[in-house]
Amino acid sequence: MVFEGLAEKLQNTFKKLKSKGKLTEKDVSEAMREVKLALLEADVNFKVVKDFVRKVKERAVGSDVLESLTPGQQVVKIVNDELTDLMGKTESKITFASKPPTVIMLVGLQGAGKTTTCGKLASLLKKQGKKPLLVAGDIYRPAAIKQLQVVGGQVDVPVFTMGDKQSPVDIAKAGIEFGDNQGNDVILIDTAGRLHIDEELMGELQNVKRNTKPHEILLVVDSMTGQDAVNVAQHFNDSLGIDGVILTKLDGDTRGGAALSVRSVAQKPIKFVGMGEKLTDLEPFHPDRMASRILGMGDVLSLIEKAQANYDAEKARELESKIRKQQFTFEDFLEQLEQMKNMGPISQILDMIPGAGGKQLKNLQVDEKELIHIEAIIQSMTKEERQNPSIINGSRRKRIAIGSGTSVQKVNRLIKQFEQTKKMMKQFTDMDKMGKKGGKFKLPF
Template identity: 45%
Template sequence: MFDALSERLESAWKKLRGQDRISHANIQEALKEVRRALLEADVNLQVIKDFIAQVETKAQGAEVIAGVRPDQQFIKIVYDELAVVMGETNAPLAHSATAPTIVLMAGLQGTGKTTAAAKLALHLRKENRSAMLVATDVYRPAAIDQLVTLGKQIEVPVFELGSDADPVEIARQGVERAKAEGIDTVIIDTAGRLQIDRDMMAELARIKQTVQPHEVLLVVDAMTGQEAANLTRTFHEQIGITGAILTKMDGDTRGGAALSVRQISGQPIKFIGTGEKVDALQPFYPDRLAQRILGMGDVLTLVEKAQEQIDFTDAQKMQEKILSAKFDFTDFLKQMRLMKNMGSFGGLLKMLPGMPKISDKQLQEAEVKLKQTEAMINSMTAEERRNPELLASSPSRRLRIGRGAGYKNDSEVTKLVADFQKMRNLMQQMGQGGLPGMPGMAGGPMPGMGGRGAMPGWRGYNADGGKKKPKKEKKKKGFGQL
C-alpha cells in the first residue's frame, strides 16, 4: 500500500538535499515531484492543485529551524498538509446515549460491504459493545447465508426474515429486536446497488427514513482511486451519509481514495479494511497514514495490534524465561503464531520507522523463511523443543527433523539451532531491550531469517548476529528524527 507514492515523494526530498535554506526557486523541482506522485496515486486533480498551493505557500513562509535541514522542513510541511487533506483527526463511530446505536451500511455491488459489516461488529465487540447484524440484502444469492455464517464466526447474533420479506420491514423489526434484547449497536447490511438504479437508491432512502440511523456508512473499494471520492459525494447528495469505510487497503491501491474522499465528499473516512480476515478493520487516523506514506512507520497502530494479541501475564513469564536463558523452541513457536495473528510479517515491519525501505522481494523471502522455520519446529518432539541442546549434540535427531520438514539433510536444522542459541544468548545479554516477548525484534538474530541468522537489513548487527562497531554520527535534531 502506497509504496509507489512513498518512492516518488522520496525523490522529491532529494531535490532539496544539500540546500542551505528553502526558497521559491529550490522548491519548484520538489513540488513537481510531489505533483507527479499524487497524479500517479490517482488523487483528485482539484485536491492536488489545492494541496500543492498550500504546501508552496507554507514552505516559502517557513523559517528553517536551527539544526533542521531544508528537506526535513519540507517533509514536515508535506506531512502536516497530508494529515489536513485526510481529515486531521480520527472521526469515531457514533454512540447513542439511548441504545441501540443504529448503523446503516451502504455501498455498490462488490465492495465487500457484508464482510465490512461483520468486521465492524467484531470491532465493537473488542470495545465491549454488544452488536447485532441485520440482513436486508434479499436480492443477492446467499447474501443472508453469508452474513449468518460471519455472525457465527464472530459470535454476533444475526436477525433475518429470509429472502421473501421486505427489506424495510426486516430493518424495522431488527431494530425492535435489538431494543428488546438490550443490544448496544445494530448494524444493518443493505443490498449492493448501482448509482443509476433509482429503485434501489429509493429503497435505501426508505430504510433510512424508517430506522433513523445514527450512522450511515458508505463502503467504498479503495482500488477505485479518486472515483471513490466522487462516489461518496454522490451517495451523500442522494442519501445523506455520515462517513465512509475504505476496503481493500491492503491491495495494490495507489492511495488516491484515502487522499481524496474527505476533501471532495466532505465526509470523513471512519475505518479502513486491511485484509480479508474478519478482524482486519482499523479506525482511520489521518496522521498515522500520513506517517506511513512518508516512510515514518506507524508505531501506534503496531502497539495497538500487539495489545489485542498479547496476554501481559504471559509476556512477563516470557521475559523471565528470556533473562534466565530458558526460552525454548515452544516459546519461539508461540511468538511466531502471535505475530501471524497480528498480520503479515511484511505488514508489521512496514509499521516500524525505516522498514518501508525493505523491498517486497526481501519481505517475501522472510515470510518463506518463517514458514520453513515453523515446519522444522513442528517436526521436533516436545522434549527437543524444550531442550535445544539435545539437537546440538545429535546429528541423527537433526536429520530426522530436516526430513520431516522436507529437507534431504540436516544442514537447515543445524543452522536453525545455531541461530536460536545465538539469539537466546544475545537476548539474555540485552536484558529488557526491544519489544517484550517478541524474539528478533530486539535487534538480534532471528532463527532462519536470511544471511547467517540475522534479520535482513536489521540495523546494528552483522549477518552472524554479532554487533557492529558503532560509527560516529553527528547528532540530528528536529522532525527528521521522527
C-alpha cells in the same frame, strides 16, 4: 505496502530537499512539481492535487521556512500537516446513541466487501465492550444471507434474518425491534448493493433510511478502484447522505488515491480501513498516522496498539525472565511467532517503523511462507525436543523434516539459527549485567 509508489517518490523528493543547506523558491517549486506528479500517478483527484500543492507552496516559500536553519525539514513538516488535513485532521469515531440501540446502516456497491465488513465492524465493536447484532437486509444477492450468518458465527455475533421474501424495510425494522428486546446496543444493517448506482438502489436505501432513522450511514468502498471509489462516495452522499466511509482492501492499494481524495471530494470522513482478509483486520482511520507513514516517519502509535492488543503482559514478563536465565526454548519461539502473526503481515509492521517503509528496506524480501515452514518444523518436534534441541540427532532431524514437509537442510538451518539467537540473547544479558555493575563489556572478537 500501502502507498508504496507514492511514499517512495515523496521520500526521495524530500531527501533531496533536506540535503541542501539553504532553499530557494525555485528549489521549492521544483519539489512541488515532483510532488504533484507523484500524487497524480497515485490516482489522487486532480482538483485535490492542485489545491494541495498550492497550499503547501504558499506556506513553504515564506521567509520563516526559507531562512530557517533546517528549511528542508520545515517543508516536510508542512507537507505532513497538509496531508493530515487532507485526510480529515483527526480520527472520526462512530457517534453512539445516548439511548441504545445505535443503528448503523452499511451501504455500497456489490463487490466492495460490505457483508464481510459488517462482520469486521461487529468484531471491533465487541472488543470495545459493545453487544452488536447483524441484520441480513440483502435479499437479492444469492447466498448473501448465508454469508452474513457464516461471518457472524466466526466473530460470535448473532444474526437476525427473515429470509429473502420480506422487504428490506420490514427486515430492518423487525431486526431493530428484536435487537432492542435482546439487549443489543448496536444494530448493524447489511443492505443490498448493485453493480452500479441506479435509481432503484437509491430509492430502496432511502426507504430503509426513512423507516429506521439510523444514527450512522457508513459507505463501504473498495479503495483499489481509485477514482471510481471517490465518485461512488460522492454519488452516495448526494443521494443518501452518508456519515462516513469505510475503505476496504487498503492493504492491497499501492497507489492510495482513494484514501487521499475521498475526504476532500465527498466531504465525509474515512472512519475505518480494511487492512487484510481476516475478520480482525479492520482499523480506525488516523489521518495523522497515515500521513506519517506516507512520508517514511512510521506509525509508532499504531504499532504499540497492535502489540498491546496481541501480547500478553504476564507472558512477556515470563519470556524476559527465561531469556535472562537462558531458558528460552523452541516452545517459547513458537508462541512468539503466533503473537507476531496476530499483529498482521510483517510488511505492514515494517511500514509502521520509522524509516523502515522507505528505501532503506526496499530490497528486504519478507517471505511469509518461510514463517509457515518454521512453524511446521517446530510443531513436528516432540515436547522434549522443543525444550532441549541438543538431543535432536540425525534420525530425529530426518523425522522432523518429513513431518513438516520440508528438508533436513531447513531443519538444520533453523536449529543453527536458534542457537545463534540464544547466544546473542546471552550477550545482551551480559551487557546489561556489566552496565549495571559499571564494568566494561568486551566484544567476543
